[in-house]
Amino acid sequence: MPIANILWVDDEMESLQSQKLFLENKGYAVHTLANGFDAIDYVKEHPVDVVLLDESMPGITGLETLAKIKEINQQVPVVMITKNETENLMDDAIGSQISDYLIKPVNPNQVLLSLKKILDNKRLVAEKTTSAYQQQFRDLFMALNSNPDYNEWMDIYKKLVYWELEMEKSDSPEMQEILLSQKKEANNEFCKFIAKNYLSWVHPKSSDAPIMSNTVFQFKVLPHLEPGVPTFFILIDNLRFDQWKAIQPIFASYFRILEEDTFYSILPTATQYARNAIFAGLMPSEIEKSFPDLWKNDEEEGGKNLQEEVFFKGQLKRLKKDNIKYSYIKVVNHQAGNELVSNVHNLLSNDLNVIVYNFVDMLSHARTEMEVLKELASDEISYRSITASWFEHSPLFQALKKIAGKKINLILATDHGSVRVNTPHKVVGDKQTTTNLRYKHGRNLNYEPKEVLAFRDPKEAGLPVPTVNSSFIFAKEDGYLCYPNNYNHYVNYYRNTFQHGGVSMEEMIVPVIKMCSK
CATH class of the missing domain: 3.40.50.2300 (Response regulator)
Structure with a gap:
């Protein structure tokens, strides 16, 4: 032969x-x-x-x-x-x-x-990848066991994502299994790290806290504003770091990537908390205090992210940046995307243009509900692939191509990531308990303590207290929280779906990327 x-x-x-x-x-x-x-x-x-x-x-x-x-x-x-x-x-x-x-x-x-x-390219690359990861495995193991700080945790996660993407080139199920096991071990250690350190970040006694949702604008966006050069801040909802890596080559064709950084999403890693914190520049409890009529808790009626621009104006005023000329655009459907493509040139006269783009989050929710999407995005590789395919054909990319030749700065970020859940945990609560699968708050929550991260006093974590004696719990690693009624149905329905709100590297360590025109 x-x-x-x-x-x-x-x-x-x-x-x-x-x-x-x-x-x-x-x-x-x-x-x-x-x-x-x-x-x-x-x-x-x-x-x-x-x-x-x-x-x-x-x-x-x-x-x-x-x-x-x-x-x-x-x-x-x-x-x-x-x-x-x-x-x-x-x-x-x-x-x-x-x-x-x-x-x-x-x-x-x-x-x-x-x-x-x-x-032989594929075989040779696969062999080289497997051999290189075997050499790196020990280094990663050592890093995990050397009490990493928040910067080192970001590096560990980036390395794991790098190897996850490299392993796509390998045909070695054994090596992929080893990487998966190492990632699981890393998430286990990461959850312990967050349990130990998170509250000190929310109320730091010194300046030693990572950049988080509530400080990302102050430290990662506003310092980069240049007179005469429009800055576009694009927030793609629910974009994990590995999904950014999937769309990075598309961006690199049109823009120069200057800084590929990450920051920590606050808890819960859910849109109404993390994204409001980004635009307000405040923790949720501070937003509720500053805007008592506008903040909505989970159980209240109405949209939870309808006041982002009001919160953002408040942040600019507080940071004495309210003299800048800015626009705020939220794209939640295809028509709004097409309007962005038509009007993007008009934005070049602003100092700062904020564009919030909802797609990945909708994909995550739709995937939970629709069997066809469960098939199309059955694992991490296909989830990344769908994200890249969407972006390449999206109005957002069409709009960016129209301004790629102009002198602009571009900062891409997200509000939180997501994790594929596989391990169900039973939680018992009263009628006021929230329905989110990765976090819950309410009174009289009954749970297995080792399975969750619990904040009995939400104020300590910078969170509102929706009802007296209400506490918050967060699922760790790949866990998801189910009620005892109809337990087996919900366990099977939600297993292997992408969820957010809890504690994992994938949800909490998220991208903030600085680019400029070529």
Whole structure:
């Protein structure tokens, strides 16, 4: 059985017999033809893994042959071989999606290397990835066990995301299983770290607290405003760091990425808490105190994120930045997205443009409810893939492309992430207890203490006290909180869905990315 079927098309094939023999000795089956017409007919009738194609042949040129071959089989890799080094020929060939380009005279090892690069690339990358992770595994293990601080935790999470993305290239289920186990161990340690340190961040006695939702504008956005250069602050709801990495290459084509940072979402890692904290620059209990008529608790009627712009105005005033010219736009449906595309040029006269874009959060909720989306986003890889596909075809990307050529600053962030839940925990509460799967607050909550992070006095955690004696509990790692009534139904319904509100690296360590025009 040959390694691969190679079609070599060249009108001077007699002089290349030694090359053909060399490849055949290496295990390749090589069929040779002298002109493009025969090559086109051959590709129609026979399976071909790679075509080696001479550019300059009588009758029909290599480029014309290439176009016809791609019409028949878009996926077949083609290596163009030519004496001609002119730039426009190379541009034409590359534009026609060749896989490689060799200049005559070619030696046998050049051809072999090109074939290996095309045919064995995935296997070679997978082997290299597995070997590199094995070397890094010990370093990550040491980092987890050396009492990391909040900066080191952000580094650990970024490294785990890096290896998760690299492992997509590997066909080694064993190594993927080891990585999954290491990530689980990391989340377990992270939850202990948050339980130990979170309250001191909310009320820091010194300045030693990470940048969190309520300080991200003060430290990561407002200092970057430049006179005469509009800044666009884009908040994509519920965007995890690994999802940012999935869309990063799309951004990198149009913008220069200056700083790829993370910050900590406050608890609960849920939109009405984390996002309001970002725009108000305050913890939820402080928002309730400053805007008693506007803050809404979970059990109250009406939208919980309808006052973000009012809160934002308050933050600008408090930080003595209320002289800046800004706009605030929230996109919650496709029509609003199209309006953004139409009006984006008008925003260039502002100092700061805030754009809140709801999609990933809707995807997460819709995925819980719709069986078809559960199939499409059944795991982390497909969840990232759907996010990248959405962004590439979104009005948001269309709008950004329209201003990419202008001198602008761009800061992309989110309010919280999400985690795929698998471990159900029973919770008993009264009628006022909230329904969120990753956190609950209410009186008389009954739960297994080791399964959750509990704040008996919400004020200590910067949270409102919805009712007297109300406490908050948060699911840890991949846990989710279910009531005893109809328990099995809800356990099965919500298992393997993406949820937020609790304590995990995926929910709490979230991206804030600084970019500028190229």
